[in-house]
Amino acid sequence: MGADFVPGSYWTPERARAAVAAMTREYESPAMQALLEQIATTMEQGADPAAAAAAMSATPSAGNRPTSSPIGPDALVYRRAIPADVPALASLVVHGELPPFFIEPFARGFVAVEHAGELVACGGLEVYDRCGVLRSVVVHERARGQRIGERIAHLLTEEARAAAITDLYLFTMHAHDFWQKLGYVDVPLDAWKQPPRACWQYRFMERYPTALRDVFVMWRAA
Secondary structure, eight states, X not given: OOOBOOTTSSOOHXXXXXXXXXXXXXXXXXXXXXXXXXXXXXXXXXXXXHHHHHHTSOOOOOOOOOOSSOOOGGGEEEEEOOGGGHHHHHHHHHHTTSOOTTOGGGGGGXXXXXXXXXXEEEEEEEEETTEEEEEEEEEOGGGTTSOHHHHHHHHHHHHHHHTTOOEEEEEESXXXXXXXXXXXXXXXXXXXXXXXXXXXXXXXXXXXXXXXXXXXXXXXEO
């Protein structure tokens, strides 16, 4: 079990560099490049890129599991994810129709929200020098209406500030209004600073600009 999520208790420059290096190795592998090419092909046919990535990931969805007690804010545990959580995180992300790729290198930068031992929400921060990329913020439909997404975003923002991050970026399709309310604004892809351009999502969008057709690119000062 991971510890409670205490912002600023994990990311160091060394850990950030190691995570980015691990992500880069996986991104550049022939198997991943073939999968991304396949996703790009479906996009050209009009498919939602995030949903296509989720469908092709070979990761089972979290689905609708029965629960014996109501999910309320007092019953939730917000903790820092650990590597053993990666399969459950990926399953939840797929259920949210988001790409579950490259979670493992950044797993300790994820907020894992549990109810009765079951993961019901999550969100992560990738660190690139003085910039951060928020990703994979998902709340299972059984847990919605509790402002969980807002609390995850707040914790990740505090985590970024503790790591001396000055700029936060993200990609979204269906949560544009949510992020606007949290102070994010639309920016062009080429407005990103150089360090976070190493992010796998940025590299994919730059390589396959068709993916930007329905995707919002957003930024805010940390």
